[in-house]
Amino acid sequence: MSRDLLRTPLYDLHLSLGARMVPFAGYDMPVQYKAGVMAEHLHTRTAAGLFDVSHMGQVTLRARSGRIADAALALERLVPADILALKPWRQRYALLTDAQGGILDDLMVSRLGDEALLLVVNAACKDADLAHLTAALDGDCVVEALPERALIALQGPLAGAALARLAPATAEMRFMDVAECDVAGVACVVSRSGYTGEDGFELGMASGAAVRVAEALLAQEGVAPVGLGARDSLRLEAGLCLYGSDIDRTTTPIEAGLDWSIQKSRRDGGARAGGFPGAESVLAQLRDGAPRRRVGIAVEGRAPVRGGAQLFADAQGAVPVGRVTSGAFGPTVGAPVAMGYVAAGYEATGTALFAELRGKFLPARVAALPFTAPGFRR
Amino acid sequence: MTVYYTKDHEWLRVEGDVAVVGITAHAAEELGELVFVEAKEDGTAVAQGDSVAVVESVKAASDIYAPVSGTVVGFNAALTDDPTLVNGAPEGEGWILKLRIADAGQLASLLDAAAYAALVG
Numbered sequence: 001m002s003r004d005l006l007r008t009p010l011y012d013l014h015l016s017l018g019a020r021m022v023p024f025a026g027y028d029m030p031v032q033y034k035a036g037v038m039a040e041h042l043h044t045r046t047a048a049g050l051f052d053v054s055h056m057g058q059v060t061l062r063a064r065s066g067r068i069a070d071a072a073l074a075l076e077r078l079v080p081a082d083i084l085a086l087k088p089w090r091q092r093y094a095l096l097t098d099a100q101g102g103i104l105d106d107l108m109v110s111r112l113g114d115e116a117l118l119l120v121v122n123a124a125c126k127d128a129d130l131a132h133l134t135a136a137l138d139g140d141c142v143v144e145a146l147p148e149r150a151l152i153a154l155q156g157p158l159a160g161a162a163l164a165r166l167a168p169a170t171a172e173m174r175f176m177d178v179a180e181c182d183v184a185g186v187a188c189v190v191s192r193s194g195y196t197g198e199d200g201f202e203l204g205m206a207s208g209a210a211v212r213v214a215e216a217l218l219a220q221e222g223v224a225p226v227g228l229g230a231r232d233s234l235r236l237e238a239g240l241c242l243y244g245s246d247i248d249r250t251t252t253p254i255e256a257g258l259d260w261s262i263q264k265s266r267r268d269g270g271a272r273a274g275g276f277p278g279a280e281s282v283l284a285q286l287r288d289g290a291p292r293r294r295v296g297i298a299v300e301g302r303a304p305v306r307g308g309a310q311l312f313a314d315a316q317g318a319v320p321v322g323r324v325t326s327g328a329f330g331p332t333v334g335a336p337v338a339m340g341y342v343a344a345g346y347e348a349t350g351t352a353l354f355a356e357l358r359g360k361f362l363p364a365r366v367a368a369l370p371f372t373a374p375g376f377r378r
Numbered sequence: 379m380t381v382y383y384t385k386d387h388e389w390l391r392v393e394g395d396v397a398v399v400g401i402t403a404h405a406a407e408e409l410g411e412l413v414f415v416e417a418k419e420d421g422t423a424v425a426q427g428d429s430v431a432v433v434e435s436v437k438a439a440s441d442i443y444a445p446v447s448g449t450v451v452g453f454n455a456a457l458t459d460d461p462t463l464v465n466g467a468p469e470g471e472g473w474i475l476k477l478r479i480a481d482a483g484q485l486a487s488l489l490d491a492a493a494y495a496a497l498v499g
Contacts, residue, residue, distance in 0.1 A: 037436045038411040229410075229437050302414045302461075304434050329413035329436045336414075358432065 008054035009150045009210040017225050025123035027055040030227040037229035041331040044196055044234055048156035049226030050217050057126025058146040058204060059133065061117040068114045074140040075117060080253060080276045082263035086111045091176045091191045093261050095253050096129065101278030102249035103256065105129050106241065110178045110191055118189065122243045150210035155200030157375055158222035163201055166216055170201065175376040184216035197238025198375045237330045237337055239296060239369030245307055246294065246325045246339060254285035255341065257294045262286065293347040296367035297324060297338040297355065304329045304336040305355045305362065311342060312354045315361050321346050324355065330371055337371045382445065382485055383494035389469055390445040390488065399445060400473040401433065401464060404498045409435045412461040417453045417475040424448065426484050431474050433464065446484040448477035
């Protein structure tokens with residue numbers, strides 16, 4: 001089986017660091033290293049974790065006209081975010097929607113000066129995304145996948161100091177800034193962002209140079225390798241959606257509580273209202289409310305409630321009101337953390353719920369997201 | 379005192395007609411640090427191979443299967459406050475539950491230490 005799995009440029013480094021490898025989105029990826037999921041999670045919250053996210057897809061859009069605004073307007077045909085207003089060397093979160101308003105993927109969009117838009121998309125979606133982007137935008141844009149690019153995330157309160165020793169200019173970057181800089185002699189595209197709720201960076205570089213960058217970062221004080229196991233518990237504590245678990249084609253941006261990713265210009269009355277797939281239903285939900293909403297869920301006791309668990313309004317399991325989509329033990333919180341969807345009317349923070357676990361109905365309540373305070377450098 | 383093992387990485391120690399059951403060091407290592415452990419209530423009758431307890435790591439829940447048929451007669455309450463006892467001493471302080479053995483003949487179906495060691499290599 002393993003010979004069918006793809007490998008990132010850091011595969012051999014993972015093995016040398018003692019990683020336990022698992023199949024993930026078609027890749028053989030490190031789920032944890034020797035320290036283990038709990039320690040790696042806590043290390044990221046208190047120091048700095050290095051993550052290999054090279055399995056994610058990277059795609060550039062360049063307008064055939066040569067004008068960046070034309071690339072931005074073209075992409076706005078597929079996402080509800082305001083891309084035209086994205087300033088040079090800034091990044092923004094966006095969603096690809098389908099004709100029903102379902103979510104095809106979530107992605108980060110960076111504007112590389114006046115040259116191009118750089119998209120980072122989920123590994124499991126990248127082939128479909130590329131086909132979708134090409135089919136819709138080919139007339140206006142050159143859509144180019146970058147399979148020869150690696151991506152490394154450095155996350156945590158010591159990430160800024162660690163990276164600044166190798167690339168002093170990164171110290172000036174604020175949350176969601178993007179820059180081209182030299183890191184350990186390697187040309188990188190660096191964004192001050194990530195998916196753990198911590199201050200940190202994502203660094204894209206040519207695959208052949210990825211080991212050099214990773215080793216230079218790992219040599220810095222406070223930096224340790226972190227696997228996908230801790231990445232999942234970190235993003236869950238941070239209240240961030242995992243595509244395929246918390247969001248997918250059956251969930252809309254409004255149901256998912258991602259209203260904030262639809263800027264004013266794309267909403268009713270905005271300069272470029274609508275114009276993305278499913279706009280009619282998404283904007284109607286934005287106006288009138290969605291039939292269900294994604295919420296945080298805190299469960300009493302220590303037993304983690306996992307994705308798929310049913311949620312009820314009563315202790316007997318008579319009135320189903322929703323379902324957990326992600327759940328784990330939160331190492332920083334020191335208690336189970338979960339998120340999921342509840343019917344409209346049950347979304348207020350503090351609302352009492354019961355989560356079904358192995359035939360029992362555990363008391364729970366709707367919790368504010370995120371579970372942990374974000375560490376972003378605004 | 380005899381310790382037996384299962385292919386599913388449980389161990390069982392016979393004390394009279396009672397079996398003390400836990401998970402092996404190999405399983406504890408594979409699962410990583412545990413965050414929650416629970417077993418069926420005392421008095422629950424289980425058949426060999428039935429789920430009799432659940433151990434949870436940060437990421438996942440795993441069933442613990444009854445190595446032999448019997449009745450649950452005790453849970454290691456220390457695990458309620460500190461599930462990581464299992465990681466620290468899986469065959470000692472980190473035992474999980476006690477079963478009153480229904481059919482001692484089933485012990486013959488289990489592995490001995492050497493056979494289990496060979497299994498996990």
